[in-house]
Amino acid sequence: MLDDIAIRVRQNVGIVTAVLLFSILYLLYNLSHPKGFSSAVLVQNGDEIFALAMLAMAQTVPVLASGLDLSVGAVMTMVGCFASYLLTGAAGGTPLHLDIFGLHVGLGTFPGGVSGILLGIVICLATGALAGFINGCVVVYGRIQPIIATLATGAVYIGIALFLRPTPGGKIDEDLNWALTNSLGDFAATVHIFDDGAASWFAPVAWIPVPFVLLILIALLVWVPFRRSVIGRAVYAVGSAEGAAYMSGLPIDRAKIAAFTLAGFFAGCGGLFLAIQTSSGNADIPQAGAYTLNSIASVVIGGTSLLGGTGSAIGSIFGAMILRVISFFFRIFDIAPLLQPLFEGLILLAAVSIGALGVLRVKNTLELFR
Amino acid sequence: MSSASLSLSRDDRPILIAALFILVILIAGTVYTFARFGSAPLLSPTYLLQQLQIGAFLGIVAAGMMMVILIAQIDLSVPWTLAAAAMMATSIGGPLAIPVGLGVGLLVGLINGVGVAYLRVPSMIFTLGVNAVMRGLMVAHTGGYAPQTGATDLMRMLAGDRTLGIPNALFVWIAVSVLVTIVLQRTTLGRYVYAIGNKEAAAYLAGVDTRRITVICFVLCGLAAALAGVLLAGYSTKAYQGMGDAYLLPAIAAVVIGGTNILGGRGRYLGTLIGVVLIVLLNSVLSIMDMPEAGRQVIYGLVIIFMLLVYGRGERVTS
Numbered sequence: 001m002l003d004d005i006a007i008r009v010r011q012n013v014g015i016v017t018a019v020l021l022f023s024i025l026y027l028l029y030n031l032s033h034p035k036g037f038s039s040a041v042l043v044q045n046g047d048e049i050f051a052l053a054m055l056a057m058a059q060t061v062p063v064l065a066s067g068l069d070l071s072v073g074a075v076m077t078m079v080g081c082f083a084s085y086l087l088t089g090a091a092g093g094t095p096l097h098l099d100i101f102g103l104h105v106g107l108g109t110f111p112g113g114v115s116g117i118l119l120g121i122v123i124c125l126a127t128g129a130l131a132g133f134i135n136g137c138v139v140v141y142g143r144i145q146p147i148i149a150t151l152a153t154g155a156v157y158i159g160i161a162l163f164l165r166p167t168p169g170g171k172i173d174e175d176l177n178w179a180l181t182n183s184l185g186d187f188a189a190t191v192h193i194f195d196d197g198a199a200s201w202f203a204p205v206a207w208i209p210v211p212f213v214l215l216i217l218i219a220l221l222v223w224v225p226f227r228r229s230v231i232g233r234a235v236y237a238v239g240s241a242e243g244a245a246y247m248s249g250l251p252i253d254r255a256k257i258a259a260f261t262l263a264g265f266f267a268g269c270g271g272l273f274l275a276i277q278t279s280s281g282n283a284d285i286p287q288a289g290a291y292t293l294n295s296i297a298s299v300v301i302g303g304t305s306l307l308g309g310t311g312s313a314i315g316s317i318f319g320a321m322i323l324r325v326i327s328f329f330f331r332i333f334d335i336a337p338l339l340q341p342l343f344e345g346l347i348l349l350a351a352v353s354i355g356a357l358g359v360l361r362v363k364n365t366l367e368l369f370r
Numbered sequence: 371m372s373s374a375s376l377s378l379s380r381d382d383r384p385i386l387i388a389a390l391f392i393l394v395i396l397i398a399g400t401v402y403t404f405a406r407f408g409s410a411p412l413l414s415p416t417y418l419l420q421q422l423q424i425g426a427f428l429g430i431v432a433a434g435m436m437m438v439i440l441i442a443q444i445d446l447s448v449p450w451t452l453a454a455a456a457m458m459a460t461s462i463g464g465p466l467a468i469p470v471g472l473g474v475g476l477l478v479g480l481i482n483g484v485g486v487a488y489l490r491v492p493s494m495i496f497t498l499g500v501n502a503v504m505r506g507l508m509v510a511h512t513g514g515y516a517p518q519t520g521a522t523d524l525m526r527m528l529a530g531d532r533t534l535g536i537p538n539a540l541f542v543w544i545a546v547s548v549l550v551t552i553v554l555q556r557t558t559l560g561r562y563v564y565a566i567g568n569k570e571a572a573a574y575l576a577g578v579d580t581r582r583i584t585v586i587c588f589v590l591c592g593l594a595a596a597l598a599g600v601l602l603a604g605y606s607t608k609a610y611q612g613m614g615d616a617y618l619l620p621a622i623a624a625v626v627i628g629g630t631n632i633l634g635g636r637g638r639y640l641g642t643l644i645g646v647v648l649i650v651l652l653n654s655v656l657s658i659m660d661m662p663e664a665g666r667q668v669i670y671g672l673v674i675i676f677m678l679l680v681y682g683r684g685e686r687v688t689s
Contacts, residue, residue, distance in 0.1 A: 068494070138675060143683040145632045147444075151619060152674035159667030166664065283664075286615070293446075293498055306492045338514055342506025349485075349499035356489040368490055369571035369580075 014303015015315035022318045025325045032332050039183050039207035046209035047181050047277055049324045051076070053215055054270030055291050056298035056316035057223065058263040063299050065259045066239040066308025067139065067146030071154030072267040072295050073288035075131045078161040079124050079271030084170025084281025086110055086120030117173055121272065128268015129261050131157055136260030140253045146260075154292075161283035168282035172275060181277050184208045211273070215317065218269060222262075223313045231258045239308025297348055298323055300355075384629025384681045385641045391677065392648050399655035412655065423537035425650035427598045427605070429643065430543055432621040433550045434594025436642045437587045439625050440554075441566045442634025443486055443493035445588065448595045448621065450504035451478045452614030455596035456603035457508055460519040467522045468600055475596020476589055478504065483585030509611075516610050525604030539601055546594065551639045563587060567635030623670075624649050627677050 030036035185206030234255035302319025304311025459471030628645030630637025
């Protein structure tokens with residue numbers, strides 16, 4: 001029994017380290033925060049963490065198949081721009097039109113109200129998944145290296161986002177914004193369930209922030225079943241030895257397409273939330289780039305190998321949370337904003353370098369060149 | 371397939387196709403300007419030289435990037451290496467400006483190289499961290515504002531002036547190109563670079579100090595980025611925040627469009643040169659067409675995918 005646990009810990013040493021590091025950092029953060037351990041702080045942190053956590057999950061799946069998706073930030077931005085048109089929740093619906101090549105094409109009215117919002121959410125998530133699916137097809141059928149293929153498709157997605165929102169704008173239904181970016185109690189009160197959140201059995205969980213619940217739900221309902229499916233295992237197999245996976249008759253092509261599609265879906269979730277949180281769509285190219293790069297950093301900190309084959313999206317969530325908590329500390333310790341990028345970079349370098357110190361113990365230099 | 375294209379080597383085909391595509395861009399752009407304005411600016415030598423002058427900065431960055439891609443690594447620290455070199459050069463000023471700027475590039479390249487070669491951190495993540503550190507250092511150094519110091523006369527002369535009607539920046543680009551071509555084709559270093567890109571373990575067993583070569587490649591890339599930064603500061607008479615951001619992805623794209631394998635070990639410098647010209651001309655045609663940023667991004671992405679679909683397809687893994 002103990003041996004079993006020891007083996008499991010050894011196999012998942014990356015994730016365990018990430019979880020421990022996050023726990024320590026977050027405990028320290030709450031201890032040094034004047035309002036630490038309160039629902040308000042938790043809610044604020046949850047809102048700031050969610051989008052990056054989703055992008056970290058998105059990045060993990062192609063990385064597991066030893067690809068890299070440089071378009072996750074672009075997909076996030078594009079989906080956010082779609083959301084800023086489709087989730088206005090205006091009572092009479094939202095008239096949509098397309099201005100292209102000097103033509104003005106009416107696209108009818110997108111329904112408003114609750115059903116319109118739900119439909120909008122589905123369309124946004126489907127858009128993200130579709131973008132990922134296209135990435136997968138370009139990589140698999142075009143046989144173009146993932147890193148360069150997604151660099152190119154990312155440019156296309158950013159272009160679409162810029163086309164939709166040349167300047168930041170749009171609007172998101174206020175109730176939706178309020179319900180998803182606060183605690184469970186506020187959510188229940190906004191959507192009028194559980195006696196508007198006043199039910200006595202509901203009180204013990206009412207303080208939990210909605211973003212954390214969403215994160216756990218997505219991890220449990222999407223990631224875990226995927227990880228256990230044949231396709232999910234094939235993704236890991238492709239990442240550790242593509243040739244062997246092919247010889248074993250695994251569905252390599254489908255696994256790769258599924259990996260990129262899931263990445264697009266997760267990135268879409270992140271974009272949707274970011275749009276809801278900021279109540280607008282913004283085709284911000286530097287922001288998209290920063291999210292993409294931070295997603296790669298989260299994946300590495302979360303214990304997933306960039307060579308593919310080992311790791312987990314759960315670890316990446318903790319990687320993303322570590323990155324974010326570090327920036328929370330800047331606020332607490334009142335570090336000049338000007339010095340923050342320097343510290344972020346140094347911490348990232350320190351983390352990956354310490355993780356790499358194992359090479360100093362390698363006796364046979366050949367083992368370095370995998 | 372005709373016998374002419376069969377006789378082309380695997381490395382020449384991308385170069386030829388990219389060159390043909392440049393012609394297509396020129397013709398399409400000229401047809402457009404002729405129909406719309408009744409003139410053909412794209413074919414005037416003055417305009418082309420001016421575009422190439424702007425392209426020189428990208429060309430120099432791409433030359434360095436190619437050295438790193440050839441050994442199957444990547445350097446994401448280029449944007450802030452470029453900016454840091456420019457900012458340091460302008461703030462030091464005087465005759466030491468250019469050496470100090472290049473020194474910044476050398477130092478960053480050295481750090482990148484040691485991290486990637488000796489610590490074996492994936493270059494993708496290590497250079498990303500170095501980029502963040504350089505950004506942090508520069509933001510702290512300038513206070514986040516545009517630096518008030520200007521470029522020295524020598525920097526302005528190298529980047530902005532013309533000799534015999536030809537921009538000096540072009541001469542610098544040509545010098546860098548000649549140097550890279552000689553290194554890749556005529557020196558043992560060049561042979562080692564291709565060998566490492568193909569299989570580092572094999573190169574190591576053949577007696578190549580692969581880690582030292584890796585460091586050298588990163589140093590060359592850092593130097594190239596710094597040189598581009600110094601020149602760009604000279605061209606715009608000052609350094610500014612984020613001046614390198616627009617160079618990272620186009621540089622990678624130029625190298626890859628030129629037929630260099632992103633997994634390393636294969637590719638010719640002539641291809642990179644053609645790739646840079648292609649991207650510069652594409653940009654200038656799109657700006658003549660008054661294409662909004664959205665359309666530019668879409669076309670830019672589609673062109674990369676299209677070019678790679680034509681000649682950049684990988685092999686199927688079957689064993």
